[in-house]
Amino acid sequence: MPKLIDFKMIFTNIPLLLQYLPITLGIVILSMIVGLAFALVIALVRLNKIPVLTQFFTLLVSFVRGTPILVQLYLSYYGVPIALKYWNYYNHTNYNINNIPAFIFVFVAFAVNEAAYNSENIRGALLSVDRGEIEAAQSLGMTGGQILRRITIPEALVVALPTLGNQFISLIKGTSLAFVAGVIEMTAEGQIIAGRSFRYFEVYLSLAIIYWGLTVITEIIIRLVEKRINKFRTVQKVVKLNDALSASSEVTPIKRPVQVLETEIK
Amino acid sequence: MIEIKHLAKTFSNHEIFSDINLTVNTGEILAIIGPSGSGKSTLLRCLNLLEQPDQGEVTIGDSHFTAPHISKKQAVKIRQESTMVFQQFNLFRQKTAWQNVAENLVTVKKIAKTAAKERALVELDKVGLSEYANFYPGQLSGGQKQRVAIARSLATDSKILLLDEPTSALDSELVGEVLTTLKSVVEEHPDYTVILVSHELEFVKEVATQVIFFEDGQIVESGQPKDVLSHPQETQTQRFLSRFTQQTIAQ
Ligand SMILES: Nc1ncnc2c1ncn2[C@@H]1O[C@H](COP(=O)(O)OP(=O)(O)OP(=O)(O)O)[C@@H](O)[C@H]1O
Ligand SMILES: [Mg+2]
Numbered sequence: 001m002p003k004l005i006d007f008k009m010i011f012t013n014i015p016l017l018l019q020y021l022p023i024t025l026g027i028v029i030l031s032m033i034v035g036l037a038f039a040l041v042i043a044l045v046r047l048n049k050i051p052v053l054t055q056f057f058t059l060l061v062s063f064v065r066g067t068p069i070l071v072q073l074y075l076s077y078y079g080v081p082i083a084l085k086y087w088n089y090y091n092h093t094n095y096n097i098n099n100i101p102a103f104i105f106v107f108v109a110f111a112v113n114e115a116a117y118n119s120e121n122i123r124g125a126l127l128s129v130d131r132g133e134i135e136a137a138q139s140l141g142m143t144g145g146q147i148l149r150r151i152t153i154p155e156a157l158v159v160a161l162p163t164l165g166n167q168f169i170s171l172i173k174g175t176s177l178a179f180v181a182g183v184i185e186m187t188a189e190g191q192i193i194a195g196r197s198f199r200y201f202e203v204y205l206s207l208a209i210i211y212w213g214l215t216v217i218t219e220i221i222i223r224l225v226e227k228r229i230n231k232f233r234t235v236q237k238v239v240k241l242n243d244a245l246s247a248s249s250e251v252t253p254i255k256r257p258v259q260v261l262e263t264e265i266k
Numbered sequence: 267m268i269e270i271k272h273l274a275k276t277f278s279n280h281e282i283f284s285d286i287n288l289t290v291n292t293g294e295i296l297a298i299i300g301p302s303g304s305g306k307s308t309l310l311r312c313l314n315l316l317e318q319p320d321q322g323e324v325t326i327g328d329s330h331f332t333a334p335h336i337s338k339k340q341a342v343k344i345r346q347e348s349t350m351v352f353q354q355f356n357l358f359r360q361k362t363a364w365q366n367v368a369e370n371l372v373t374v375k376k377i378a379k380t381a382a383k384e385r386a387l388v389e390l391d392k393v394g395l396s397e398y399a400n401f402y403p404g405q406l407s408g409g410q411k412q413r414v415a416i417a418r419s420l421a422t423d424s425k426i427l428l429l430d431e432p433t434s435a436l437d438s439e440l441v442g443e444v445l446t447t448l449k450s451v452v453e454e455h456p457d458y459t460v461i462l463v464s465h466e467l468e469f470v471k472e473v474a475t476q477v478i479f480f481e482d483g484q485i486v487e488s489g490q491p492k493d494v495l496s497h498p499q500e501t502q503t504q505r506f507l508s509r510f511t512q513q514t515i516a517q
């Protein structure tokens with residue numbers, strides 16, 4: 001019987017594919033950062049009901065959520081050059097479309113996609129922030145920007161993080177479509193290797209293992225961050241050290257009033 | 267010093283007050299009593315611009331504003347003149363006790379973090395909470411939370427204190443510690459100008475220099491605490507106080 005599955009190849013593929021991990025991560029991180037910043041802007045515009053922009057963003061969010069990411073990638077791929085042509089025409093510039101790296105099309109599509117998906121989540125999280133704390137910050141004489149940065153966003157993050165985490169993970173997986181816009185990342189490289197060796201199953205299994213690993217690592221990191229930003233929910237038990245000491249031994253109680261033990265809820 | 271002239275505030279067709287005139291001199295402690303919904307909180311919040319007054323003129327400390335045209339920048343400055351203690355404490359729940367107290371120092375006064383922490387610890391010590399500096403609000407009792415809030419106000423160095431029912435959200439056994447703290451604060455700072463909304467009448471008698479009875483957005487009666495509280499002249503005040511004492515006794 002011929003060798004149906006080349007088990008060794010599944011593993012030898014992995015280092016080859018991982019060479020393209022930086023591209024995948026680059027798309028993910030850049031789109032996430034820009035997407036989140038844009039999402040915050042959309043959320044703030046919609047919360048403050050700024051005319052025209054609110055309607056525009058509402059439409060944009062609805063459109064992005066209602067169309068497949070694959071179609072959006074194609075729209076970006078064909079749309080960005082058209083936008084550039086218009087720009088050249090109206091501003092009498094002469095930028096060359098061929099100089100735009102394929103990365104940009106992918107980045108634009110994913111960033112807009114992230115912004116649309118996260119803006120609702122962020123809007124809800126911002127709304128959940130306690131009015132009283134914002135008023136306390138105002139009465140301390142903090143400016144709107146300071147309050148946003150130091151009170152509102154950290155508070156909202158606690159609420160938004162689980163959903164943001166899920167969105168981040170689906171972005172990692174979503175980058176496997178970037179090849180349609182001409183970017184060679186892990187999946188695209190996998191297709192090249194498979195085309196050369198005709199070992200499609202093995203290559204896709206290698207890819208699956210890598211994406212799975214990335215997702216698991218991301219989940220662990222998110223859980224650590226969650227634990228850290230939820231630190232304020234821990235319960236502290238105050239034990240009077242002096243009482244404990246004098247009860248248990250003859251040691252003269254030292255002058256250190258309390259010892260703090262931290263334990264977690266649940 | 268606080269000087270209020272013709273202050274008016276309406277919430278969407280619901281007029282809270284239309285013409286408040288009031289002066290609190292430096293070093294004075296004005297207590298405001300009155301039924302629920304009469305507009306006491308709204309008045310304090312207008313002084314801190316947490317509500318936008320519709321009309322009127324206010325001098326607060328070194329600042330002055332004429333409603334309703336107040337720019338954001340001016341509002342930030344006016345808020346720094348006074349400091350407010352809220353009924354519900356309004357501590358920053360993600361910050362520890364000392365971080366709550368240091369927030370104004372770090373963010374508004376741009377003081378270095380270590381110096382701000384040192385100052386915060388001093389203020390926490392004054393309210394008897396130095397041991398709790400690293401506790402989060404969720405780990406403190408109501409009384410402790412309010413004392414942290416008082417420390418946070420003291421750290422701003424504002425000489426105008428706005429206290430909106432600082433003990434009414436507390437279980438009765440915790441009221442005493444907060445009142446003791448407040449009493450030592452006003453005794454230690456005779457140069458502070460204080461407006462206190464409170465129905466702790468014994469405490470009001472002890473510390474206030476002036477009392478007003480407030481109803482339906484009107485100052486019905488004002489005077490020395492012993493006069494207004496023990497020998498009220500107006501029937502509305504009498505009715506409120508007798509009902510109020512009956513309730514307190516019943517509890
Ligand atoms: N943001 C708001 N929008 C609309 N109405 C409001 C708002 N804030 C307060 N009010 C109304 O204004 C009136 C006065 O409220 P305020 O809180 O000033 O009363 P108060 O004297 O402090 O009462 P309490 O003793 O219950 O604290 C109330 O009828 C209240 O419902
Ligand atoms: Mg009130």
